[in-house]
Amino acid sequence: MGVEGKTYPAVSSVIEPERVADFARSIGANSDDGVPPTFAAVYSLGTTAPYLFGDPEAGVDFAKLLHADQEFEWVRHPELGETVTSQGRVVSDISRRGMRFLTFEAETTGADGSGICRSRTLFVIRS
Amino acid sequence: MKRVERAVTFTVDQIAAYAEASGDHNPIHLDGDFARSVGLPGIIAHGMLQMGLLAGVAAEAAGGAGRLRRIYCRFAGMVEPGDTVTFAAEGAGPGKLALSAVNQRGEQILTKASAEYL
Numbered sequence: 001m002g003v004e005g006k007t008y009p010a011v012s013s014v015i016e017p018e019r020v021a022d023f024a025r026s027i028g029a030n031s032d033d034g035v036p037p038t039f040a041a042v043y044s045l046g047t048t049a050p051y052l053f054g055d056p057e058a059g060v061d062f063a064k065l066l067h068a069d070q071e072f073e074w075v076r077h078p079e080l081g082e083t084v085t086s087q088g089r090v091v092s093d094i095s096r097r098g099m100r101f102l103t104f105e106a107e108t109t110g111a112d113g114s115g116i117c118r119s120r121t122l123f124v125i126r127s
Numbered sequence: 128m129k130r131v132e133r134a135v136t137f138t139v140d141q142i143a144a145y146a147e148a149s150g151d152h153n154p155i156h157l158d159g160d161f162a163r164s165v166g167l168p169g170i171i172a173h174g175m176l177q178m179g180l181l182a183g184v185a186a187e188a189a190g191g192a193g194r195l196r197r198i199y200c201r202f203a204g205m206v207e208p209g210d211t212v213t214f215a216a217e218g219a220g221p222g223k224l225a226l227s228a229v230n231q232r233g234e235q236i237l238t239k240a241s242a243e244y245l
Contacts, residue, residue, distance in 0.1 A: 019148070022144075022147070022148040023148040023149060025144070025148070026141065026144040026145040026147075026148040026149070026176070026179075027145065027176065027179035027180055027182075027183060028133075028135070028180065028183060029179070029183050029186075029192070033186075033191065033192050033193075034191075034192055034193050035192075036179065036182065036183075036186075036192060037182045037185075037186065037192055037195045037198065038175060038178055038179040038182045038198075041149055041151075041175040041178075041179070042149055042150060046149065046150055046151070062153075063165055066202075067174045067175070067202055068201065068202060069199070069200065069201040069202060069239075070174065070175070070178060070199070070200060070202070071197065071198070071199040072197065072198055073196065073197045074195065074196050074197070077192070077193055077195075
């Protein structure tokens with residue numbers, strides 16, 4: 001149903017040390033301990049979800065969107081200064097009782113194509 | 128393994144700092160009038176800010192952020208500025224952690240939360 005199975009363009013981003021330091025500070029962590037795990041919200045989910053939100057075919061009403069759950073799985077964590085590539089896809093798109101349940105995954109890989117992170121998000125869109 | 132616990136009182140400034148650092152500028156986290164116009168009590172904290180704090184206690188329990196290999200949670204409740212949330216992690220078998228986040232009223236704001244580490 002809907003946009004189930006749809007894959008969005010891959011997007012590359014640099015793990016910028018200054019950005020990581022700001023992010024770490026905002027969650028009470030320290031980037032001296034490495035890239036905070038949930039910086040994946042930026043390099044994985046954050047780089048890919050805008051394609052979904054901006055997709056007229058997906059028709060996501062951002063004002064009615066709830067982030068219902070989130071999972072990250074890592075093979076490893078990215079290094080400061082590393083360039084990573086993330087690609088999003090809609091795993092399922094189900095409407096039930098006036099609510100829409102959209103499961104969105106993003107796969108992040110390193111420059112050599114090896115796995116870094118998989119982000120899996122359930123978005124609920126209220127009617 | 129000892130239980131790792133951290134109580135955080137959320138502030139408007141912290142939520143704004145997270146919006147800036149994460150790039151998530153959804154106005155429900157920044158603009159009280161906008162938030163109320165979509166049926167919220169006022170600005171609310173990002174779910175991912177809550178999860179970032181949860182990952183912090185998970186990382187400490189795991190012996191370092193670099194050792195975390197999985198984390199999951201459901202965003203079950205709203206967090207407003209002034210709310211105090213206690214984030215906790217404790218061992219749940221080899222390489223596994225049970226995680227929780229409870230506000231000052233005893234409500235679970237993140238549920239089904241767990242992590243795995245190396």
